[in-house]
Amino acid sequence: MRIAQVAPLWERVPPPAYGGIELVVGLLTDELVRRGHEVTLFASGDSQTLAKLEAISPKALRNFETDVDPTHFYYLYLTLEMNRVCELSSEFDLIHSHIGFPFFPCANLTKAPTLHTIHGTIPVSEEHLWKAARQQNFISISNNQRRNDLGLNYLATVYNAINTKNFPFHPQPDKPPYLAFLGRMSPEKGPHLAVKIAKRTGLLLKMAGKIDPCDQQFFDTEVKPFIDGQQIQFLGEADHQMKCDLMGRAMATLFPITWQEPFGLVMIESMAVGTPVVAMKMGSTPEIIAHGRSGFLCNNLDECVAAVESLGEISRTDCRDHVVANFGVRQMVDGYEAAYQQLLQQKFMGDGHTKTIHQLKSFQRLSA
Template sequence: MVVPPWLSVPPPGYGGLETLVAGLVDALVERGHAVTLFGAGTGHGTSADFVSTCDELQYERMGESLPELAHLAHVDRLIGPADFDLVHDHSTIGPLVAGRRRVPTVATVHGNPVGEYGTVLGNTDRGVGLVAISHAQRRANPGLPWAGTVHNAMPLRDVPRKRAPGTGPVLWLARFSPDKGPDVAIAACRAAGLPFTLAGKCNEPAERRYLEQVVRPLLGDDVTLVLNADREAAW
């Protein structure tokens, strides 16, 4: 199991991909599979064997290509057919370089497969199976070498739940990006008369611009803004 070098698995705060991988890894181990997790940093919270390519998590450099490429280069040197039957890659650039591996690779596509990202995915070796996370994602770029669709899942025990309908506040936990729809969420909660908490990742330049230009003008007394929250603060 290969994850990007940005965050630990599971993450202390933002990290949808890392949260999903943590649940997947533990479920595979529980079913009797031997799983090795390749990531960065010195620790993790899964039941898999852990191999780190870098002592420091690269969160501050998220969005840059070189940290991820260096991470994948280390991973490829450590993966061989004598030790592994299958590689499941969750990185952004991984599908592009996976054709060099001597071990079969499937790669889950966690982003919107169009634009520049679609160009990268379109150059994926046809021996690498791309896994979609929704049918809508596949429809956005049907020409890619999709191997199947596996919807995102996570253990329900990790999600706090109320037993009765609540009156808010409503929590939005994502990164500040137009495709995550914080502006739509603000309008919906305001129309429903519910207090709203925006707990968003905001460390990349594009996220900061979107926050300042689009989201902040919409804020009011009924919206609480929490930037780069950990899990405890978000809940």
């Protein structure tokens, strides 16, 4: 099957550090190639992929220094990307977009059916755009993420994944024990709540994550004053190796979010290395954490503190087994292939073209 994967341009695919969407796109694209599909990845020129790379920008936009307004700069390259996809659309059996609503107009112009994975939440300011495109084809990354009130045409829920082979198992935490926090230094991710949990338990907290310009004031006022280099430590932005060490050696990873998190790769990354997760029961967390087996789901800070004190009940082997069974690359790509087949079947039923019959039979041979 000939598949176009359309990635965001802000980070490369896969990202060198932070970048959940680009990580998922990289895993999906490479596995589709391994399964025999012909895949073209539309992404930044510094991306690393087994697919044919259609480079839209020389490098990830995050690494550009420019005097142009960042929003205008981003949409300039986004327009170039969409124009290129439309130009080549006749070469694909299916187009899979990961860039959200900006791709909606392009999907109406392409010669191949388009599928959109919704990687984030839909803010109120964008609802009218999604309603207008509700008959297009959508994938949710958790059931909680779904906006049924908008009447979107969801084909399936496909959970994000990680390559568990890249996350070495840690059978025991370090001594003296410590708590880990990994994520953006933003109010939604709850680093300030992680600090409070550490203070109340008396445990060392090691934190890592990037600070976006829009979150600098929050970090400076709500987190930085508590970083003493002793009990509360901030390690900066983590690469993959640092991420595995930080979470793998911890007694628990804190995930005290304050918003409806649509997925949260940190949770499965932590459990994959054997470390249970203490999370707020919000958004997708009940779909990802097996309460009492791979971590704890909490309603408030008091319950988070109590959960930390109950970590001895959790088997680190069970944590990893939970991820291997539910959030591996095979499971994710199986889900997307099923959605692709469903979309082609719909197109076949809708237009009856001989070409579509050939596409469907080719896909079924590859999936056998």
